[in-house]
Amino acid sequence: MPRASLFAVSLFFLCPLVLADTIIAFEGFPDGTVLAAQYSGLIFSNAVILSAGITLNEFEFAPHSGIAVASDNGGAMTITFASPVQAFSGYFTYSVPVTLQAFDSSNNQVATAVSRFSSNEAFSGVLGSRPNELLRATASRIARVVITGLSGGTSFTVDDISASAFSPCDVNQDAVVDVVDVQGVINEALGVTPSINDLNQDGTVNTVDIQLVMNAALGLGCGAS
Ligand SMILES: [Ca+2]
Numbered sequence: 001m002p003r004a005s006l007f008a009v010s011l012f013f014l015c016p017l018v019l020a021d022t023i024i025a026f027e028g029f030p031d032g033t034v035l036a037a038q039y040s041g042l043i044f045s046n047a048v049i050l051s052a053g054i055t056l057n058e059f060e061f062a063p064h065s066g067i068a069v070a071s072d073n074g075g076a077m078t079i080t081f082a083s084p085v086q087a088f089s090g091y092f093t094y095s096v097p098v099t100l101q102a103f104d105s106s107n108n109q110v111a112t113a114v115s116r117f118s119s120n121e122a123f124s125g126v127l128g129s130r131p132n133e134l135l136r137a138t139a140s141r142i143a144r145v146v147i148t149g150l151s152g153g154t155s156f157t158v159d160d161i162s163a164s165a166f167s168p169c170d171v172n173q174d175a176v177v178d179v180v181d182v183q184g185v186i187n188e189a190l191g192v193t194p195s196i197n198d199l200n201q202d203g204t205v206n207t208v209d210i211q212l213v214m215n216a217a218l219g220l221g222c223g224a225s
């Protein structure tokens with residue numbers, strides 16, 4: 001077997017899932033803070049911080065982390081992402097069924113998830129339920145998620161939300177950095193395809209960028225700047 005093929009095979013088996021995760025625990029804000037653009041890369045609407053011992057009934061709506069959560073405030077909670085993400089999740093405690101919808105930038109629904117129970121508070125939740133159910137939506141390009149409980153809000157809490165953006169080294173944006181991405185950036189360096197993935201931002205796609213993707217494909221992380 002030629003050396004090039006052997007190398008390709010080893011890259012294939014090593015390919016890790018390389019995602020840039022943003023996790024938000026909602027800690028550190030005063031109780032009652034209305035969320036908007038406090039977290040970089042995300043814009044919230046209809047979301048408010050509730051803290052244990054103040055406005056949060058933590059005995060029913062136990063935080064998944066710390067003392068604070070976000071709650072739907074006045075209507076369905078919406079989170080818009082500055083750059084598309086390919087997964088969104090959060091831990092939900094609810095007094096009515098909750099629907100998580102994900103939309104792309106053209107407003108097409110690309111994923112949906114529905115709570116398992118009609119309610120899951122610690123004491124009042126239906127039999128068999130527990131607080132902090134993980135709801136998750138995955139799609140290739142999520143621009144926005146809408147989380148709906150009661151139309152007027154104040155019907156669920158969410159904590160420890162996670163949004164996974166594409167790694168800059170994931171050239172073809174399929175959520176895996178592997179030999180296909182290495183080949184993609186090689187083609188750009190050779191001028192076969194347009195030079196898009198200038199990962200170190202030095203104005204040209206060349207061996208330095210190829211090396212960055214190769215390192216990422218080998219599980220060494222994406223050192224893109
Ligand atoms: Ca928390």
Ligand SMILES: [Ca+2]
Nearest residue numbers: 170172174176
């Ligand atoms: Ca890829």
Ligand SMILES: [Ca+2]
Nearest residue numbers: 198200202204
């Ligand atoms: Ca470069």
